Amino acid sequence: MSKAAAPLPAWGDPILSDAEKRSLAALCARMIPASAEFKVPGADDALIQADIAKSLDRDAAAVHRALAQLERISGGSLADLDIEKQEESCATLRAEGGADLTALGRIILQCYYRDDRVMISLGMEPRPPFPKGHTLPQGDWALLDPVRKRGKIWREV
Amino acid sequence: MPSHEPVDVLIIGSGASGAAVAWSLADTKMKILCLEQGDWQNPTDYPSNGRDWEARQFNDMATSPNRRQLWSDYPVNDDNSPIKVLNFNAVGGSTILYAAHYPRLHPSDFKVKSLDGVADDWPIDYHQLEPFFAENDRMTGVSGLAGDPAYPPQKTSPMEPLPMGRSGRILGEAMNRLGWHWWPSDCAVTTREYEGRAPCINLGHCIAGCAQGAKASTDITYWPAAIRAGVELRTRARVREITIDNATGMANGVIYYDRDGVEQFQPAHVVVVAANGIGTPRLLLNSKSERFPNGLANSSGLVGKNLMFHPYASVWGYFNEETDGNRGPPLSLWSHEFYESDQSRGFVRGYSWQFGRGVGAIMEAQQSFASGRLPWGAEHHAVYRKLHNHRMNIAAICEDLPEEHNRVTLDPVLKDANGIPAPKIDYTLSENSNRMLDHAIARATEALREAGAWDIGVEKPIRNGGWHLLGTARMGSDPTRSVVNDWGRSHDVKNLFIVDGSIFTTSGGVNPTSTIQALALYIADQMKQRLATLFD
Numbered sequence: 001m002s003k004a005a006a007p008l009p010a011w012g013d014p015i016l017s018d019a020e021k022r023s024l025a026a027l028c029a030r031m032i033p034a035s036a037e038f039k040v041p042g043a044d045d046a047l048i049q050a051d052i053a054k055s056l057d058r059d060a061a062a063v064h065r066a067l068a069q070l071e072r073i074s075g076g077s078l079a080d081l082d083i084e085k086q087e088e089s090c091a092t093l094r095a096e097g098g099a100d101l102t103a104l105g106r107i108i109l110q111c112y113y114r115d116d117r118v119m120i121s122l123g124m125e126p127r128p129p130f131p132k133g134h135t136l137p138q139g140d141w142a143l144l145d146p147v148r149k150r151g152k153i154w155r156e157v
Numbered sequence: 158m159p160s161h162e163p164v165d166v167l168i169i170g171s172g173a174s175g176a177a178v179a180w181s182l183a184d185t186k187m188k189i190l191c192l193e194q195g196d197w198q199n200p201t202d203y204p205s206n207g208r209d210w211e212a213r214q215f216n217d218m219a220t221s222p223n224r225r226q227l228w229s230d231y232p233v234n235d236d237n238s239p240i241k242v243l244n245f246n247a248v249g250g251s252t253i254l255y256a257a258h259y260p261r262l263h264p265s266d267f268k269v270k271s272l273d274g275v276a277d278d279w280p281i282d283y284h285q286l287e288p289f290f291a292e293n294d295r296m297t298g299v300s301g302l303a304g305d306p307a308y309p310p311q312k313t314s315p316m317e318p319l320p321m322g323r324s325g326r327i328l329g330e331a332m333n334r335l336g337w338h339w340w341p342s343d344c345a346v347t348t349r350e351y352e353g354r355a356p357c358i359n360l361g362h363c364i365a366g367c368a369q370g371a372k373a374s375t376d377i378t379y380w381p382a383a384i385r386a387g388v389e390l391r392t393r394a395r396v397r398e399i400t401i402d403n404a405t406g407m408a409n410g411v412i413y414y415d416r417d418g419v420e421q422f423q424p425a426h427v428v429v430v431a432a433n434g435i436g437t438p439r440l441l442l443n444s445k446s447e448r449f450p451n452g453l454a455n456s457s458g459l460v461g462k463n464l465m466f467h468p469y470a471s472v473w474g475y476f477n478e479e480t481d482g483n484r485g486p487p488l489s490l491w492s493h494e495f496y497e498s499d500q501s502r503g504f505v506r507g508y509s510w511q512f513g514r515g516v517g518a519i520m521e522a523q524q525s526f527a528s529g530r531l532p533w534g535a536e537h538h539a540v541y542r543k544l545h546n547h548r549m550n551i552a553a554i555c556e557d558l559p560e561e562h563n564r565v566t567l568d569p570v571l572k573d574a575n576g577i578p579a580p581k582i583d584y585t586l587s588e589n590s591n592r593m594l595d596h597a598i599a600r601a602t603e604a605l606r607e608a609g610a611w612d613i614g615v616e617k618p619i620r621n622g623g624w625h626l627l628g629t630a631r632m633g634s635d636p637t638r639s640v641v642n643d644w645g646r647s648h649d650v651k652n653l654f655i656v657d658g659s660i661f662t663t664s665g666g667v668n669p670t671s672t673i674q675a676l677a678l679y680i681a682d683q684m685k686q687r688l689a690t691l692f693d
């Protein structure tokens with residue numbers, strides 16, 4: 001018995017095809033390569049790619065369109081080109097730009113910069129803000145003395 | 158259609174103003190009901206509980222209803238506006254998402270015609286509202302520092318200000334060198350235990366709901382007190398129209414859709430609208446009848462007109478010194494240096510600044526990617542490390558003068574999930590606003606450079622900046638030039654009151670919610686004082 005397909009969300013199909021995943025990983029490697037100096041993975045890292053693939057949410061349609069734009073520029077899958085040609089295609093993609101690429105970039109960056117290894121490299125604790133929060137220097141409000149000295153600036157009616 | 162027991166007072170909308178008016182009227186012991194299209198929020202579901210906390214600002218906790226598309230939202234056609242409408246539809250309304258920056262309007266804001274010859278004076282003034290500002294500050298739990306020379310000296314706050322932080326010190330020192338006004342902001346955020354609320358712990362994510370309960374959204378301030386006092390709050394109840402007794406011309410109730418989408422009639426003796434500067438004109442325009450064919454309370458033709466947003470400019474800079482990033486409430490300092498009119502600046506009226514501590518790691522990457530600052534390839538990491546936690550921001554809030562062509566109408570096609578016509582926005586920036594924005598950008602650039610910025614970014618106007626929704630059912634003494642009178646009662650329908658941001662006669666140049674709530678308390682007080690003659 002075949003199951004009825006669940007209706008797609010209003011913002012598009014949340015699933016990437018295998019071909020889209022290949023192009024995406026190649027794009028991510030060019031965008032944010034791994035760095036031994038900063039001890040960070042590239043955005044093509046498997047964990048980060050898995051996070052991206054399940055995080056399309058309200059940008060799903062835009063991501064599919066951006067990957068189609070990339071495929072058009074690359075004349076097929078970006079992953080099949082040599083590195084030099086990949087760089088060229090990525091440069092063209094970035095120059096063409098557009099809202100879809102911005103959305104795709106947003107998702108890549110959102111998943112990259114919440115990866116534990118990346119956060120640790122930035123000196124951040126890999127945790128949600130709640131419940132520990134943060135501390136800030138209280139400061140010294142004597143810094144306001146010149147403002148106080150200058151006096152009233154509100155306009156009488 | 159199912160009908161319910163009549164109530165004495167029916168409030169539509171449970172946000173900033175609806176909550177305040179409900180609480181204040183509760184001591185009359187009248188039967189009070191509030192209908193709210195959204196539902197209660199559970200703080201343990203707020204984004205700062207999870208690792209996806211920054212991402213959710215673009216999804217289920219997005220500030221734009223068109224992006225969020227939750228069941229509680231209605232669509233807004235804002236294609237014909239450079240500034241997009243933001244809101245939240247839930248118990249607490251838009252205060253669930255607000256940044257809690259909490260200035261009051263200035264005394265001069267109520268008298269712009271007398272002082273500067275533009276727009277109209279309000280029929281009330283700052284001093285009439287002063288006791289209600291103070292009462293609202295107590296109920297809300299406001300932190301701040303007394304003695305700000307930009308305000309009359311009586312203004313105090315129940316709690317000490319939020320921390321200055323690194324960002325505050327850097328900016329404060331620069332402002333002192335320039336000789337310009339700055340001061341810790343009044344913020345609707347607790348800095349110590351207050352009325353059962355815990356103090357702020359600097360989660361830094363106030364704009365997606367405060368998991369700590371330190372930010373004063375009205376679901377945790379006014380509502381618990383109002384409900385204890387006997388007010389009923391019925392959620393998932395979306396009002397389609399206010400109904401009229403054609404013989405008397407008085408409102409006699411509302412038709413709403415309940416949580417199952419079933420049409421209901423709720424009779425009421427008094428109707429109070431608190432659905433915000435877009436939701437209120439939408440509802441009034443949808444409430445057409447034989448007697449009011451152009452929409453309810455609209456004999457002036459001004460329902461929906463004079464929409465004011467406060468055009469915002471954002472100017473941000475990057476610094477060598479480390480800043481606070483998002484490790485604290487984003488807004489905690491203001492400047493009113495350029496607030497009062499000075500004709501030599503080339504525009505009338507003025508603006509305030511709110512200083513931003515910085516942004517989160519993901520937001521920095523996304524914005525710098527979009528602006529082209531963040532390169533692709535091997536240099537990405539080194540450049541990012543110069544930007545992350547090295548930004549501060551100045552946002553200018555410009556006074557928006559009322560213009561009738563800036564308006565809310567009903568979209569002929571777009572409807573919400575219940576089939577109710579959606580609002581359509583037509584808005585253009587005035588020449589005065591343009592000049593004011595340019596002035597604000599130039600001065601903010603100067604301030605950031607003085608503070609040591611090595612790179613500057615600008616957004617004019619902030620596109621996703623329609624968070625202040627004002628003026629679309631304005632207050633005034635002349636029924637041909639206004640929708641409600643000087644105590645919030647509709648000129649046309651004597652048992653219909655409006656208490657939200659739509660009654661602002663002019664906008665001032667500061668965030669409006671403190672004033673919206675003080676006005677709601679003032680109107681409730683007027684109603685209580687006039688109970689015997691309420692409909693005269």
Ligand SMILES: Cc1cc2nc3c(=O)[nH]c(=O)nc-3n(C[C@H](O)[C@H](O)[C@H](O)COP(=O)(O)OP(=O)(O)OC[C@H]3O[C@@H](n4cnc5c(N)ncnc54)[C@H](O)[C@@H]3O)c2cc1C
Pocket residue numbers: 169170171172173174175192193194195220243244245246247248249250251252254255256257258259260364394395396397431432433434436437440624625626657658659668669670671673
């Ligand atoms: C992201 C963001 C940041 C902000 N930051 C600040 C800030 O720092 N400082 C500041 O002063 N202000 C800020 N604001 C604005 C502030 O939230 C609003 O000024 C304030 O909440 C408006 O109060 P209100 O009572 O007019 O409407 P709202 O608080 O918007 O409440 C209206 C309520 O009415 C309900 N409603 C509407 N139509 C219907 C209907 N037909 N049937 C039933 N219910 C209905 C809605 O669901 C909603 O709950 C911000 C807003 C946003 C979105």
Ligand code: SF4
Pocket residue numbers: 346356357358359360361362363364366367368369370371372485486487
């Ligand atoms: S910074 Fe303070 S007010 Fe803002 S979300 Fe965190 S605890 Fe709440």
